[in-house]
Amino acid sequence: MTEVTETTEATVVTGNSNDPHLQPASVHPKRTEKVVAAFIVLAAAGFATYGATYWQGGSAQLQGASLGIGLVLLGIALAAWGKYLLPRGPFMEARHPMRSSDEERARMANAVIERGRLVMHRRGFLGKLLAAAGAIMGIVVAFPVIRSLGPLPKKSLDSTDWLPGSYLVTAQGLRVKASDVEVGGIVTVFPVGHVGNAMDQTVLIHASAVPFTTMPGRESWTPEGYVAYSKVCTHLGCPVGLYQHQTQQLLCPCHQSVFNILDGAEPQFGPAPRPLPQLPLYIDTAGYLRSQSGYDQPVGPGFWERS
Amino acid sequence: MSDDLAASADLTTGGDRTPASASVVDRLLGWADDRLGIAKGSELLDKIFPDHWSFLLGEIALYSFVVLVLTGIYLTLYFVPSTKDVIYHGPYLPLKGKAVSEAYASTLKISFQVRSGLVIRQMHHWAADVFVGSIAVHMMRIFFTGAFRKPREINWLVGVTLLMLAIVNGFLGYSLPYDLVSGAGLRIMYSIVLSIPLVGSYLAFFLFGGSFPGNGVIEPQMFIMHVLILPLVIIALIAVHLGLLVKQKHTQFPGHGATEDNVVGSPLYPVFLAKTLGLFLIVTGILWALGGLVQINPIWQFGPYRPYKVTYAVQPDWYMGWLDGALRIMPSWEATFLGHTIPLEVLLPAVVFPGLTFTLFYAWPFIEAKFTGDRASHNLADLPRHRPKRTAVGAAGVALYFMLFAASSTDVMANFFKVPLNTVLWTFRITVIAVPVAVGLLTYQICRELSAIPVSREPKRPVVILRTEEGGYVMEETPIRPGDGPGEIAPVAVPTRVGIE
Numbered sequence: 001m002t003e004v005t006e007t008t009e010a011t012v013v014t015g016n017s018n019d020p021h022l023q024p025a026s027v028h029p030k031r032t033e034k035v036v037a038a039f040i041v042l043a044a045a046g047f048a049t050y051g052a053t054y055w056q057g058g059s060a061q062l063q064g065a066s067l068g069i070g071l072v073l074l075g076i077a078l079a080a081w082g083k084y085l086l087p088r089g090p091f092m093e094a095r096h097p098m099r100s101s102d103e104e105r106a107r108m109a110n111a112v113i114e115r116g117r118l119v120m121h122r123r124g125f126l127g128k129l130l131a132a133a134g135a136i137m138g139i140v141v142a143f144p145v146i147r148s149l150g151p152l153p154k155k156s157l158d159s160t161d162w163l164p165g166s167y168l169v170t171a172q173g174l175r176v177k178a179s180d181v182e183v184g185g186i187v188t189v190f191p192v193g194h195v196g197n198a199m200d201q202t203v204l205i206h207a208s209a210v211p212f213t214t215m216p217g218r219e220s221w222t223p224e225g226y227v228a229y230s231k232v233c234t235h236l237g238c239p240v241g242l243y244q245h246q247t248q249q250l251l252c253p254c255h256q257s258v259f260n261i262l263d264g265a266e267p268q269f270g271p272a273p274r275p276l277p278q279l280p281l282y283i284d285t286a287g288y289l290r291s292q293s294g295y296d297q298p299v300g301p302g303f304w305e306r307s
Numbered sequence: 308m309s310d311d312l313a314a315s316a317d318l319t320t321g322g323d324r325t326p327a328s329a330s331v332v333d334r335l336l337g338w339a340d341d342r343l344g345i346a347k348g349s350e351l352l353d354k355i356f357p358d359h360w361s362f363l364l365g366e367i368a369l370y371s372f373v374v375l376v377l378t379g380i381y382l383t384l385y386f387v388p389s390t391k392d393v394i395y396h397g398p399y400l401p402l403k404g405k406a407v408s409e410a411y412a413s414t415l416k417i418s419f420q421v422r423s424g425l426v427i428r429q430m431h432h433w434a435a436d437v438f439v440g441s442i443a444v445h446m447m448r449i450f451f452t453g454a455f456r457k458p459r460e461i462n463w464l465v466g467v468t469l470l471m472l473a474i475v476n477g478f479l480g481y482s483l484p485y486d487l488v489s490g491a492g493l494r495i496m497y498s499i500v501l502s503i504p505l506v507g508s509y510l511a512f513f514l515f516g517g518s519f520p521g522n523g524v525i526e527p528q529m530f531i532m533h534v535l536i537l538p539l540v541i542i543a544l545i546a547v548h549l550g551l552l553v554k555q556k557h558t559q560f561p562g563h564g565a566t567e568d569n570v571v572g573s574p575l576y577p578v579f580l581a582k583t584l585g586l587f588l589i590v591t592g593i594l595w596a597l598g599g600l601v602q603i604n605p606i607w608q609f610g611p612y613r614p615y616k617v618t619y620a621v622q623p624d625w626y627m628g629w630l631d632g633a634l635r636i637m638p639s640w641e642a643t644f645l646g647h648t649i650p651l652e653v654l655l656p657a658v659v660f661p662g663l664t665f666t667l668f669y670a671w672p673f674i675e676a677k678f679t680g681d682r683a684s685h686n687l688a689d690l691p692r693h694r695p696k697r698t699a700v701g702a703a704g705v706a707l708y709f710m711l712f713a714a715s716s717t718d719v720m721a722n723f724f725k726v727p728l729n730t731v732l733w734t735f736r737i738t739v740i741a742v743p744v745a746v747g748l749l750t751y752q753i754c755r756e757l758s759a760i761p762v763s764r765e766p767k768r769p770v771v772i773l774r775t776e777e778g779g780y781v782m783e784e785t786p787i788r789p790g791d792g793p794g795e796i797a798p799v800a801v802p803t804r805v806g807i808e
């Protein structure tokens with residue numbers, strides 16, 4: 001089938017052209033050749049179409065179709081050439097075990113262990129010093145890599161910018177008056193001077209026409225039926241932006257936590273573990289909505305230092 | 308001295324293997340060999356690649372990565388990694404005159420002003436999805452055929468690392484345009500980091516440069532990670548992956564003359580090369596066509612990120628879906644410990660669970676070897692049915708991640724099937740455990756029954772039945788013809804010369 005010629009260095013194997021291994025896999029190579037030729041021509045046409053489309057500033061769809069189809073056709077042509085027109089084999093090669101001979105392994109082990117001993121022989125103390133110095137280096141190198149990145153949290157997660165008497169302002173920077181929001185309406189508000197702040201964001205809801213109480217001890221927090229909660233979901237901090245007036249629920253779109261605004265935003269559903277903190281409100285003599293104080297607890301998701 | 312003379316003689320004659328009459332290719336090869344000795348490695352041209360389709364999966368991953376690098380470089384020419392606000396003046400009218408981040412504005416510019424920019428940006432995104440997908444399916448092939456066993460455990464470890472890096476880099480890239488959806492993704496990532504006991508708030512502050520959304524350092528840092536550091540690490544690991552593959556050679560299915568001591572298939576040059584270049588073009592072509600034809604991540608519809616804004620149906624790319632699903636169906640179990648908060652509802656699904664997942668992936672070859680006591684080297688791939696336990700574990704695992712992925716659209720399902728969200732949630736809490744268990748048991752049973760049926764891997768060749776003059780019958784095998792399938796002929800070594808005269 002095959003004839004092997006031994007030369008001095010490499011083995012040259014000459015295949016015999018009648019060898020079935022060297023026949024194309026295609027039963028009708030001439031026909032296959034024609035199909036491959038057609039694909040190559042069509043591919044070229046696709047490329048040309050893309051060129052023209054680009055030139056004309058054509059749509060993304062046309063660009064995608066023309067060049068994409070061209071590439072796929074050329075790819076099919078090449079793959080078919082390889083699969084059907086080249087020697088079909090099967091060919092094989094020998095595999096050699098990864099493991100070396102026992103002698104080679106012994107030689108390696110001896111070299112590593114013996115020479116290693118040479119280094120540490122009667123110098124154990126030096127070795128310990130080296131390890132200690134290495135450890136110190138490892139630790140201090142981490143400083144510039146990690147510590148330089150950002151500030152320390154300190155107490156900044158515990159409080160927001162809401163202060164006693166803060167005006168409630170909208171994302172457009174307008175102060176909200178008690179007459180501004182209809183019953184069933186919702187506005188996102190910030191303490192004046194901190195518009196857009198991620199931690200301060202608060203939903204102001206005109207939940208009912210009359211004052212109501214969300215929890216014992218919060219009787220005065222909801223003047224004229226206005227109630228305000230932190231907008232930062234206690235699960236992972238998404239803005240809790242979807243309010244349903246009929247059910248008096250706030251929904252977080254990220255993982256579907258649902259909070260009941262009538263009973264202190266207690267989570268009714270979903271993964272959020274805690275109620276949304278409530279902002280105590282009052283209406284000043286000029287009719288503006290203002291906060292009695294800041295939040296009485298950290299807002300947003302849980303973290304280790306939160307007590 | 309005589310060596311030097313010989314060398315200079317080489318120079319003047321162009322080397323003894325390359326007389327002046329030799330072809331250009333021969334002369335070039337000789338030129339390179341004089342300097343690099345490349346001919347000594349030319350058996351690499353004979354390297355055999357098994358012909359089974361499942362070996363394409365890794366190649367698809369490789370080629371989508373090539374596309375990612377090429378399209379990614381193109382995107383870096385226009386993308387501006389900055390969260391600083393600018394006023395948008397581009398051609399997309401709904402946003403005209405609005406304040407948007409530079410990152411967002413430059414992504415809009417790529418989409419609407421750079422010619423072919425939208426195609427390339429969408430191609431990059433599609434390639435990312437295909438990249439992670441093909442890695443995952445490739446990994447299943449390795450798992451179910453036992454190709455991770457000795458001697459290939461190291462390459463399994465490299466592969467698992469590549470999967471992890473691909474997911475991380477995908478998330479970083481997805482976050483770069485700083486649109487409303489990806490910004491919400493970053494917000495969630497910040498809170499996940501924050502949930503880690505003891506060091507969470509420090510880590511979160513270091514990464515984001517302060518309380519979310521931080522001072523803006525995250526954007527350029529994510530950018531350099533996404534376009535430089537992680538791609539370099541991935542490239543290095545791919546090199547190791549393929550280097551090990553060359554050294555250890557492929558596994559193969561038994562039959563067709565394949566044994567533990569050989570590899571049967573097509574030689575690298577030219578058969579495999581032609582086929583694989585074809586595959587490269589096909590993958591690139593499909594990704595290009597997807598980039599042009601199928602919209603993905605239309606960030607102009609989401610709007611720029613504002614921490615207090617939100618859209619409905621927030622969903623990450625598919626390969627983050629299992630984590631999102633796990634977060635959704637987790638009960639709200641926040642714990643307190645000595646006056647400290649431990650947000651288990653976040654920690655368990657988003658930190659512990661992926662940690663366990665990848666630990667298990669890494670450890671699997673060693674766990675299995677421990678259970679089976681099998682320490683031998685294997686080059687023949689298992690048929691999944693012959694390893695009912697492994698196959699059952701694998702199928703249960705696939706079912707688990709699939710169920711978690713499905714759980715990432717609880718809200719969409721509730722809307723679609725018009726059932727209360729609560730029902731959907733509880734259905735998932737139960738099925739996420741029940742379905743994998745059932746799938747595992749069923750797979751085990753099916754494998755046991757299938758493997759009881761003997762299969763011959765050798766296809767039968769057609770025979771001719773002749774009637775003799777005496778009235779008897781004889782059966783004759785037909786001669787081998789091209790097209791009978793490679794199983795018909797015993798494999799031979801690749802001939803160096805094919806002698807086309």
Ligand code: HEM
Binds near residue numbers: 379432435482604
């Ligand atoms: C593991 C490989 C990679 C993955 C999985 C990946 C994934 C992604 C994804 C999903 C996006 C969002 C695209 C969108 O806006 O819809 C993205 C954006 C981007 N990627 Fe990559 N990428 C990879 C490698 C690279 C490389 C090697 C480069 C550059 C050398 C690069 C450059 C960029 C740039 C500049 C953007 C932002 C521009 C934009 O979003 O349109 N990427 N990447």
Ligand code: FES
Binds near residue numbers: 236238252253271272
């Ligand atoms: S962030 Fe609100 S439910 Fe997850």
